[in-house]
Amino acid sequence: VTVTVLAYLDANSASMIASAAAAGAAGVAVAAKVGWSRMTGRFRPKQSAEPDTPSNEDPVS
């Protein structure tokens, strides 16, 4: 049976990197690969003033 399962919870892409980094040495290596360009030399606030979404539970509709 082929089914489509939609994630209703926005996992938050930043939290994905953070959770990879939280997994220990191997995870830090993965997170560093993905996040290096975003993080190195860029420890400054982003320019966009986009407000965060009020909830991390956005139904997919």
Added chain:
Amino acid sequence: MTDVRAEPASFRDPSGAVFYEGGRVLRGLDAGAAAEWEALRRTRFFPRLMEEGRIVRTTTADVEARGWAAILEHERIPFVSHPYEWTFEMLRDAAVVHLEVLLAALDEGFTMKDGYSFNVQWRGAEPVFIDVGSFERVGRGGPWAGYRQFCQTFLYPLLLEAHLEVPFQRFLLGHLEGLRPDDMRRLFGGWRLLKRGVFRHVYLQSVIEPRVETSAEDMKKELAEAGYGADLTRAVVSKLLTVVRRLESKRSTSGWSSYRTTCSYTDDDERAKQRFVGEVAERLQPPLVWDLGCNDGAYARLVAPHAGYVVAADADDVVVDGLYRSLRRGAGPGNVLPLVVDLVDPSPGRGWRNTERRAFTDRERPDLVLALALVHHLAIAANVPLPEVVDWLHGLGQTVVVEFVERHDPMAARLLANKPAGVHDSYRTPVFEELLGGRFEVEQRLPLPSGSRVLYLARPRP
């Protein structure tokens, strides 16, 4: 025709919904979720954890489909409570169960869609994972989608208490989605970053979050290409479990933690009160008892053998935590649920339409209410007028065992000592009895031997 009611908190995940039919708790599943269920019930971990009591008992229900692909039936939780009504150790033990269930699921190719503290409920002092709809096969890969939510609604509240000695209940009550990483980082600046779990689970998220705008699906792809696999999800969940298990509350004393040794009861008073309350419970055999202002839960324990279930509520989280620990470690009784509830400011309706998480007094109604050594705190300490107190008791709609502590009792006198003269002049036994008699049929009246306290068994008048 059987009454069908939707569960007001079950609407976010479009693949299913919980509803009630008569006394049954049912969950409708769409085709995708039904396929996940078929796979789930064939795993080894799911039936094992159900058998062990860590996952709510669930079966396929043979009822009208009502447009769903499948309907499940869940065991009924005797009294639904919310994380902001739990003590530190309750939230920690609920977090442990959530993670242990997730680890077992990961071992067999399943994960969870979320990591919400509302996914756990209680059978007495035993935490039980209830969100069966959260399980899904790992197929789509990527990190655990519930990591951030777990941090916000489980880990961060625990860190507040463990590292800063700040009770988390009011924070969770105000923010159902929990505490945010950036707010937590402000609370844990400087050397506090080195506290257990803070750098890894607070600081990293707070630093990375403002700098990443990639969509979740693109991020999953990038992580997979960088070598992210299921072993890393398992590693992060294991590390979370290690952190959570080691967190301890340092607060062991509070205003009420020594009540048992400082209260004004004589041994004769205590015995007479125990006999009175015990005989009432034995005679009424109430399905649900509320012990309001339960302190260390001595009377909740006393009535438990005669009751279906006892909700033991008190505003002092330290004494309720003590009760919880004693129930967990002393193995029972298994039908007492300890909760942190301030009766002067009880949990209101919260969430969407203020109905998603129901107010304390809008859930299962009790069959017997114990209000022992409570009225003087409401009337004197909290300045709730005595007629209001009696009216509130009447509004609970059931038989009450209520204790009135006279103004010359040392405990009442201590409260009155800080009040302006005359403010509580009407706080007197005859006034209370007149009020009580106006709203209740008083069936029994027992003055305790020392002469400063009176117990009443009263049934509300229609």
